[in-house]
Amino acid sequence: MPASLAPLLAVEDLRVDFPGGREQVVRGISFTVARGECLALIGESGCGKSVTLRTVVGLAGGVVNASRLEFDGADIRRFGEAQWRQIRGGRIGFVLQDALGSLDPLRTVGREIDEPLRLHKRLTRAARQARVIELLRDVGVPEPELRAAQHPYELSGGLRQRALIASAIACDPELLIADEPTTALDAVVQTQVLDLLAQLRARNTAILIVSHDLAVAARLADRVAVMESGRIVETGPTQQILRNPQHPYTRSLIAAAATVHAHDKIVVSTAARAPAEIEIEVRGVSKSFKGPDGQLRSAVANASLALRAGQTLGIVGSSGSGKTTLTRIILGLEQADAGEVLFQGRPWQTLSSADRRAARRRVQVVFQDPLSSFDPRYTVESVLGEALAVAGYKNAPQRRARAIELLELVRLGEEHLKRRPLELSGGQRQRVAIARALAPNPAVLVCDEPVSALDVSVQAQILDLLREIKQKLNIACLFISHDLGVIRRMSDEVVVMNQGEIVESGKAETIFSAPRHEYTKLLLEAIPVLDVSAVAAA
Amino acid sequence: MKHLKYLAWRLAAGAFVLWATATIIFVAINLTPGDPAITVLGSPEALPTPAVLALIRSEYGFNEPMHTQYFHYLLRLLHGNFGESYRLHAPVAHLIGQQIGASAKLILGAIPLALGVALVLAVSTAKRARWLTGWFDFIEVTLASIPDFILGLLLLLAFSFSLHLFPSSSTQGWTSIILPILTLALPIAARLSQVLRRELEEILEQPFIVTARTRGLSDSAVRLGHALRHALIPTLTIAGVLFAGLLSQAVVVETVFNRQGLGRLMSDSATNRDVPLVLGIALLATLVNVVVNIIIDLTYVIIDPRVEK
Numbered sequence: 001m002p003a004s005l006a007p008l009l010a011v012e013d014l015r016v017d018f019p020g021g022r023e024q025v026v027r028g029i030s031f032t033v034a035r036g037e038c039l040a041l042i043g044e045s046g047c048g049k050s051v052t053l054r055t056v057v058g059l060a061g062g063v064v065n066a067s068r069l070e071f072d073g074a075d076i077r078r079f080g081e082a083q084w085r086q087i088r089g090g091r092i093g094f095v096l097q098d099a100l101g102s103l104d105p106l107r108t109v110g111r112e113i114d115e116p117l118r119l120h121k122r123l124t125r126a127a128r129q130a131r132v133i134e135l136l137r138d139v140g141v142p143e144p145e146l147r148a149a150q151h152p153y154e155l156s157g158g159l160r161q162r163a164l165i166a167s168a169i170a171c172d173p174e175l176l177i178a179d180e181p182t183t184a185l186d187a188v189v190q191t192q193v194l195d196l197l198a199q200l201r202a203r204n205t206a207i208l209i210v211s212h213d214l215a216v217a218a219r220l221a222d223r224v225a226v227m228e229s230g231r232i233v234e235t236g237p238t239q240q241i242l243r244n245p246q247h248p249y250t251r252s253l254i255a256a257a258a259t260v261h262a263h264d265k266i267v268v269s270t271a272a273r274a275p276a277e278i279e280i281e282v283r284g285v286s287k288s289f290k291g292p293d294g295q296l297r298s299a300v301a302n303a304s305l306a307l308r309a310g311q312t313l314g315i316v317g318s319s320g321s322g323k324t325t326l327t328r329i330i331l332g333l334e335q336a337d338a339g340e341v342l343f344q345g346r347p348w349q350t351l352s353s354a355d356r357r358a359a360r361r362r363v364q365v366v367f368q369d370p371l372s373s374f375d376p377r378y379t380v381e382s383v384l385g386e387a388l389a390v391a392g393y394k395n396a397p398q399r400r401a402r403a404i405e406l407l408e409l410v411r412l413g414e415e416h417l418k419r420r421p422l423e424l425s426g427g428q429r430q431r432v433a434i435a436r437a438l439a440p441n442p443a444v445l446v447c448d449e450p451v452s453a454l455d456v457s458v459q460a461q462i463l464d465l466l467r468e469i470k471q472k473l474n475i476a477c478l479f480i481s482h483d484l485g486v487i488r489r490m491s492d493e494v495v496v497m498n499q500g501e502i503v504e505s506g507k508a509e510t511i512f513s514a515p516r517h518e519y520t521k522l523l524l525e526a527i528p529v530l531d532v533s534a535v536a537a538a
Numbered sequence: 539m540k541h542l543k544y545l546a547w548r549l550a551a552g553a554f555v556l557w558a559t560a561t562i563i564f565v566a567i568n569l570t571p572g573d574p575a576i577t578v579l580g581s582p583e584a585l586p587t588p589a590v591l592a593l594i595r596s597e598y599g600f601n602e603p604m605h606t607q608y609f610h611y612l613l614r615l616l617h618g619n620f621g622e623s624y625r626l627h628a629p630v631a632h633l634i635g636q637q638i639g640a641s642a643k644l645i646l647g648a649i650p651l652a653l654g655v656a657l658v659l660a661v662s663t664a665k666r667a668r669w670l671t672g673w674f675d676f677i678e679v680t681l682a683s684i685p686d687f688i689l690g691l692l693l694l695l696a697f698s699f700s701l702h703l704f705p706s707s708s709t710q711g712w713t714s715i716i717l718p719i720l721t722l723a724l725p726i727a728a729r730l731s732q733v734l735r736r737e738l739e740e741i742l743e744q745p746f747i748v749t750a751r752t753r754g755l756s757d758s759a760v761r762l763g764h765a766l767r768h769a770l771i772p773t774l775t776i777a778g779v780l781f782a783g784l785l786s787q788a789v790v791v792e793t794v795f796n797r798q799g800l801g802r803l804m805s806d807s808a809t810n811r812d813v814p815l816v817l818g819i820a821l822l823a824t825l826v827n828v829v830v831n832i833i834i835d836l837t838y839v840i841i842d843p844r845v846e847k
Contacts, residue, residue, distance in 0.1 A: 057752050081756075089753035096752075101745040106767050106842055116753040151843060167753070 007032035008175055008206045009056065012068035016051050016060050025051050025062065027230035035174065038197075038207040040221035040238070042214060042253065044455040045426065048230040049210045053177050056208070057092055058084040072174065090120040093168030097180040099160035103152040103167075109136075110148030113167040120171045135166040139196055157319050158189035165196065169205070176200060178209045182216055186318040186482035187526040194219050212455050214257045218242055226250045256457035276308040278345075279444050279476040280330060280363075285339035287325055299325040301500045302339070307444065312470060312477040314491030314508065316484060316523070322500040323480050327448060330478065331363060332356065344443070361391065364437035368449035370429040374421040380407075380432050381417040384439060391440035406435040409472075410465060427458035431465065438469070445470070446478045451486060463489055484523055488512050496520045541839065548835050552828035557612075559824040563817050564611055574600050578813045579624055590624065597621070620821070621814035623807075630818035633803060638822075641799040643715060644791065645784045648722035653777070655723065656730035660769075661761050664738035671735070681728035686787055690721040690794035706795075718795045722787055726780045733776050737769035744768075767841055774841075778834040782827045 009032060016026040026048040033039045041049045054060045056071070058079060069077045071087065079087075088094070093116075096102040103112050110132050117128045136144035139162040152160055161181065168176060178197065182190040197220055201207050211217055217224050218238055225235040226249065234247040245251045282305045288296040300322045307313045317323050328334040330341055332348045340347045343359050351359060367373050374383055384403040385396075393399045404414050410431040421429055430450060437445055447466065451459040467490065470477045479490050487494060488508060495505040496519065504517040515521045570577045575594045579586050586594075594600075598621075599607045614621075620630035663674050681689070697717060698706040705714050741747065742765050750764045785800065792801035800819065807815035838845045 054748075059748065059751055085754040085756060087754070088751065089755075092752075094749070094752035096745050096749055098745055102749045104746045104750070104764050105844075107764075115750070115755070119754050153844065164749070167749075 006073065007070075008035050008072055009033040009208065010068055010070045011052075011056075012066060014052065014055060014064070014066040014069065016048070016055060016062045016064050018062040023230075025230055026055070029225075029227070029230070029232045031225050031232065031235065033175065033206045033208050035206050036201060036204040037223070038201050038209060038221045040217035040224045041208070041210045041227055042212070042217050042224055043227035044212055044253075044457065046229075047227045049227050050179055052227075053094075053179050053208065053210055056175075056177060057088050057094055059088075086120075089116040089168075089173075090171050091174050093171070093173035093176045095165055095168045095176065095178040095181050097183055099157065099164045100152060102164055103160060105152055108149055108151055109155065109163045112152075113148070113163065113170055116167060116170045131170070132166075135170055136163065139163070139166045139169075140192065141166070157185055158192065161185060161189070161193055162196065165193070169200065173205065175206045175208065178207065180211055181209065183211070183213070187484060187523060188318055190216070191526045214242070214253060214456070226253065252457065256460045276310050278306050278308050279343070280307040280478070281342040281345075282306070282326075282330060283340050283342070285326070285329055285336045285341065287329060287334065287337050298500045300329065300336075303497075303502050304339075305495055305502070305505065307476045307478055309443070309476050310470065310474040311492045312467075312479050312490050314479045314481065314487035314494045315497060316481060316487045316494060317497035318482060318523075320499075321497040323482075323497055324448075325500075326497070327446060327478070327480055331365065331446065332360060361440045362442050363444045363446065364440065364442040365446045365448060366430070366433050366437050366450045368452050370433035371421055371426075373433070374429070376421055378420065379417065380419050380424075383421075383432060383436055387436045387439035402439070403435075406438055407432075409438065409469065410435045425458075426454050427462060430454065430458075430462050434462075434465065434469070438473070442475065444476045444478065446480070448480045449482070450479075452481065452483065459486070466490065484512075496523070544839060545832075545836065548832050552832055555828050556821065556824055559821060560612065560615055561608075563820060564608060567813065568604070568607075574598070578621075586624075594624075615821070620818035623812050623815045625810055625812050626815075630814050633815065634800065634818055634822060637798060637800045637803045640797060641785070641788050641792070641801060644718055644722060644788055644797075644799065647715065647719040648726070648784060649781060651719060651723040652726040652730060652780075655727035656734055656773075657766075659727070659731040660734035660738055661766060664735045664761070664765075665742050674735075675732070678728040678732050681724050682732070684725065686721060686725065686790045687794050689724065690717070690791055693717050693721055694794075714795075714797075718791050718797060721791050721794070722784065726777075726784075729780060730773055730777055734769055734773045737772055738765050741765045741768045770841055771838065774834050774837055778830055782830045785823050785826055 011032070012030045013028045014026055014030070015024055015028055017024050029048075029052065031039060031041075041052060043049050051060055051062070055064055055069075056076075058076065064077070066077060069075065071092070076084075076087075103109065110129075113132045113135055114128055117123060117131055121128070123131065132148055133144045136147055141147050141159055141162050147155065147159065147163070152163070155163065165178075165181070168178075176197075181197070182193050185193060194216065197207060197209070201220075207220070209217070209220060221238045223236065224238045224241045225232045226241070226247065227233070228249045234241060234245065234250045241250060242254065245254055282303060285300060285303045286298065287300045288298045290296060303322075303326055305313065315323050315326065325334065329336050332341070332343075340349060342348075343363065346359075348356065348359075378386075381400070381403060384406060385399050388399045388402055393402055400417075403417065407413060407416060412428060412431050412435070416424070416428065416432070421432075424432065434450075445466075450466070451462050454462060463486065466477070469475070477490075479487065481487050491508045493506065494508045494511045496503050496511065496517065498519040504511060504515065504520050511520060512524070515524055567577055568574055573591075575591045575598070576586070578594055578598065579590070599610050602610075618631055620634075622629050623633060626633060659674060659678075663671050665671075684692075694706055694717065697703045703713075704717050705711070738761070742761075747760060747764060750760050755763065786804075788799060789801035789804050791797075792799040793805065800822075803815065804819050806812070807819060
């Protein structure tokens with residue numbers, strides 16, 4: 001075999017144990033990555049894919065065994081710390097999932113990108129500085145001189161992710177490893193980042209990417225390896241796997257992804273019914289914030305919408321589009337500069353503080369990350385008990401009975417009462433969050449990115465659950481997401497926001513089949529769509 | 539420009555605290571029942587002669603209306619005139635000036651030592667083997683909980699009486715200051731090290747630390763270059779509180795080691811109710827507190843650019 005065709009990275013029968021852990025995290029996997037090739041490891045959280053990636057740079061933190069572990073022909077099992085430090089950052093670049101957390105918040109972006117250059121290249125300070133600017137420009141960051149001097153928190157999510165990629169590719173690595181590089185990004189930015197990675201691959205950089213999102217893999221990877229609980233269950237060329245999956249687990253992943261992004265909805269049409277009572281009405285609401293330069297920036301401009309009982313209104317837009325501010329105004333957590341919000345016909349502002357507290361109980365929220373909104377020391381019973389006590393359930397047996405009812409409503413059982421947040425899976429936690437929100441019998445349920453942090457198959461379950469609950473309890477539901485697939489699946493009406501303005505609103509079907517505004521069209525084009533027809537045919 | 543504005547604001551706040559302290563002392567002197575001139579002297583047992591009482595009355599202006607008194611009082615403080623200690627027959631400013639050098643040496647020696655020991659201990663032991671951190675934790679808890687005078691006595695027993703390495707009591711020569719500095723610094727170092735290590739252990743779990751390692755940084759570079767800066771922020775908050783308390787701890791240490799210094803002056807003034815001296819020392823302690831806090835606040839800005847916003 002000629003040297004150029006030998007794989008850059010070769011892994012055979014890799015096993016990773018954590019001392020004290022109950023079972024092996026990685027249980028004998030094998031794969032190779034050639035130069036200029038992209039391999040995607042696909043699987044749900046906890047399947048061992050991130051540990052596999054870290055093993056390749058010697059940072060797994062557990063006990064690593066493998067019959068072969070080679071990078072460019074060198075046996076990395078025998079590497080000492082000094083050898084590892086040479087290839088880390090120099091020949092292998094690594095991009096972690098969350099760019100905000102993965103860049104040192106106290107350093108400027110430029111200094112972070114400079115670090116690998118300082119470690120691996122013998123360049124003068126001036127040459128390094130020039131290279132940092134060049135890198136930022138290469139990854140598509142506008143005004144690179146300005147951005148290099150800024151801190152991560154001053155950059156948008158997309159720019160941060162690009163800066164992180166720039167720091168990983170600073171020394172022209174032969175292999176780029178990316179752990180969920182686009183999970184935290186909205187569709188438009190996701191497309192840009194995937195294009196950037198594709199350009200790198202075209203320059204002969206090998207890419208090993210981990211994702212739970214099949215659509216992302218389909219867009220970038222030459223080959224796919226599907227992982228389930230520490231094993232690779234299926235591997236092959238991307239198109240072959242997507243069109244003709246052999247393993248049942250792969251099929252279930254594809255089916256789940258396809259339902260989340262399904263075009264046909266199974267919602268009972270609300271058009272035939274008489275118009276339901278309006279629960280929340282927003283009239284001409286505007287809000288501006290003072291920017292760092294002292295200038296007023298409009299976060300929400302002249303927004304109006306109406307939310308009816310038994311209906312779901314989806315608000316969609318990229319990060320920074322004003323979704324969050326509008327939601328906070330609707331919840332009465334933020335004062336609008338102009339306009340008003342009416343809850344069941346009465347404006348928030350005119351309510352007395354006692355009435356406002358009572359009204360607030362009738363509007364409940366489910367957040368993106370239930371782990372950080374639960375007290376880790378509380379059991380599920382105390383989480384629900386607290387919400388029920390506020391809702392007027394005075395004695396403990398009553399609260400307990402109602403808590404079990406609520407758990408049944410979200411398809412959990414009595415046995416979950418004694419668990420603490422860390423003992424629950426992501427999906428179970430989100431179910432508990434929904435149960436808590438339902439405790440005071442709300443008229444309105446606000447769901448702020450409720451499934452963004454979940455695996456695809458779990459996403460589908462939670463979305464089904466929310467739809468079922470909405471119909472059973474005839475609740476009005478305000479659904480905020482950057483994911484158009486999710487919005488499309490859930491909403492009766494949709495509001496599209498861009499830079500603080502509602503650019504388009506109306507029936508969900510109309511907006512998705514015939515978008516009028518340029519921005520809506522852009523959003524729709526950016527969704528990574530799986531070839532569903534091919535899947536269905538398979 | 540932004541830095542200057544921040545500094546000006548902090549200085550103004552510090553001046554306000556000093557003024558408030560002075561005012562509280564003024565109110566306390568004037569609200570104490572009985573002759574305020576007697577209060578200034580300590581108590582009736584001081585048996586002042588009428589001449590002394592008259593002198594005090596004219597100096598403090600007790601015959602004048604209250605607001606004039608208050609105005610003159612602040613004016614005198616601004617000129618650095620804290621009055622005269624009638625026990626020691628000398629101006630307060632002069633007395634403090636005589637003793638401040640010895641205490642300052644002690645405190646200024648203890649602060650860098652405490653910081654240095656805490657940094658080395660915490661950075662080198664954070665997230666290491668459980669048994670190692672366990673041992674250090676035990677030592678730190680012990681050091682932090684021993685009262686200062688017992689620690690001082692133990693150090694004396696070990697290094698002075700048994701090993702004869704350092705003199706047991708004296709203010710002469712550099713060797714005499716080592717044990718007092720250690721007595722002052724070690725408990726603070728232990729407390730700071732505990733906070734710093736806990737913070738470091740949390741920071742070392744962060745994704746940006748993993749990112750730094752994937753760039754090929756060595757372990758010590760990751761600890762010193764990335765993690766330490768984050769961990770310093772909460773540690774400094776504790777350090778500010780601990781450093782501000784050093785003056786009162788110096789009292790104990792100076793007594794145990796029989797050293798000259800403000801500590802002795804402070805305890806004497808309190809037991810003798812020497813009001814002008816108490817006033818002078820109280821204002822000095824406030825000033826130390828204000829200065830330490832301003833330094834800490836400015837350090838935050840250097841460490842974390844987000845603080846100013």
